[in-house]
Amino acid sequence: MANGSEVVHGYPHLDTVRAAITALYRRLTQEGLYAYAVSVAAADVAFADDDDLHLGTQRVAHALVQQLRLPDARMIVSFREMTHAASVELAAGPEYFIELNDRFRTHRRDIGAALAHEITHVLLHRLGLSFPGTRDNEILTDTVTTYLGAGWLLLDAYREDGVSSQKLGYLTPEEFGYVLAKRALAFGEDPSPWFTSPQGYGAYTDGRALALRDGRQPPLTAAGWAGRHRYAKDRRHAQDHGPVAPGTSDPSAGPGLPYAFEGGGRDAALRVSFPCPTCRQRIRVPVRGRVRARCGLCRTVLECDT
Numbered sequence: 694m695a696n697g698s699e700v701v702h703g704y705p706h707l708d709t710v711r712a713a714i715t716a717l718y719r720r721l722t723q724e725g726l727y728a729y730a731v732s733v734a735a736a737d738v739a740f741a742d743d744d745d746l747h748l749g750t751q752r753v754a755h756a757l758v759q760q761l762r763l764p765d766a767r768m769i770v771s772f773r774e775m776t777h778a779a780s781v782e783l784a785a786g787p788e789y790f791i792e793l794n795d796r797f798r799t800h801r802r803d804i805g806a807a808l809a810h811e812i813t814h815v816l817l818h819r820l821g822l823s824f825p826g827t828r829d830n831e832i833l834t835d836t837v838t839t840y841l842g843a844g845w846l847l848l849d850a851y852r853e854d855g856v857s858s859q860k861l862g863y864l865t866p867e868e869f870g871y872v873l874a875k876r877a878l879a880f881g882e883d884p885s886p887w888f889t890s891p892q893g894y895g896a897y898t899d900g901r902a903l904a905l906r907d908g909r910q911p912p913l914t915a916a917g918w919a920g921r922h923r924y925a926k927d928r929r930h931a932q933d934h935g936p937v938a939p940g941t942s943d944p945s946a947g948p949g950l951p952y953a954f955e956g957g958g959r960d961a962a963l964r965v966s967f968p969c970p971t972c973r974q975r976i977r978v979p980v981r982g983r984v985r986a987r988c989g990l991c992r993t994v995l996e997c998d999t
């Protein structure tokens with residue numbers, strides 16, 4: 694895991710974050726994800742600077758191994774001088790060797806955050822789930838850490854004051870907030886009271902606004918007036934200018950639009966595709982007014998006005 698240098702804000706990795714959520718649903722299934730419905734408790738990963746370093750590290754590592762459902766895995770944690778914040782050796786197990794940067798000896802409150810990311814690497818290694826390229830794989834790791842209930846620690850480790858800033862992980866604070874909010878919406882959790890960092894909490898509320906917007910896009914009935922108006926115009930265009938070759942997006946659906954029309958014309962009924970607000974898998978429904986669809990991947994029931 695990289696050490697936080699200059700803190701980047703916003704959503705530069707959003708596409709990869711969303712792809713990571715979909716990949717996680719595909720790999721674990723919605724039933725499998727229920728095992729992660731409760732986040733790791735703050736008390737179980739709390740670490741005061743006067744706690745014994747090695748005993749405390751073992752205790753926090755154990756709590757995270759439990760949270761990530763790795764019952765037989767044992768984490769051997771050591772500290773050394775290094776440029777990175779932390780690293781893990783991915784071997785066959787059941788013992789895994791994690792190294793933490795020496796600075797955590799005196800910043801014990803953030804040991805849980807660093808371990809959460811590294812132990813998620815072990816989980817992903819065991820699941821055989823990876824993205825090509827180091828950057829995307831690290832984004833996958835942060836996204837999964839957060840979606841499985843341990844990543845709020847990483848967001849809470851983000852702190853800024855007049856003289857210094859600290860951030861752990863590869864997602865921006867707002868992206869951590871987005872994934873945390875997606876998780877909160879899926880599992881009915883409220884992580885707001887867990888934050889000790891005002892900056893972390895601010896990033897959570899920012900990410901949450903974007904996560905809520907995912908659920909208010911046309912053709913979902915929760916879409917606002919402006920979105921519905923635009924959607925009706927695009928639909929009329931698709932109906933008038935068909936047929937569009939099946940499987941290709943309607944050219945009228947401009948970049949950034951969450952939906953695309955498919956089919957239409959004489960041979961095929963017009964359909965609209967859009968990402969599921971929960972798992973981001975693409976869903977296709979016929980264009981015929983009110984439609985209730987169920988996402989085949991995460992089972993969310995979606996009320997649509999197509």
Ligand SMILES: [Zn+2]
Nearest residue numbers: 694814831834
């Ligand atoms: Zn990593």
Ligand SMILES: [Zn+2]
Nearest residue numbers: 969972988991
């Ligand atoms: Zn879904």
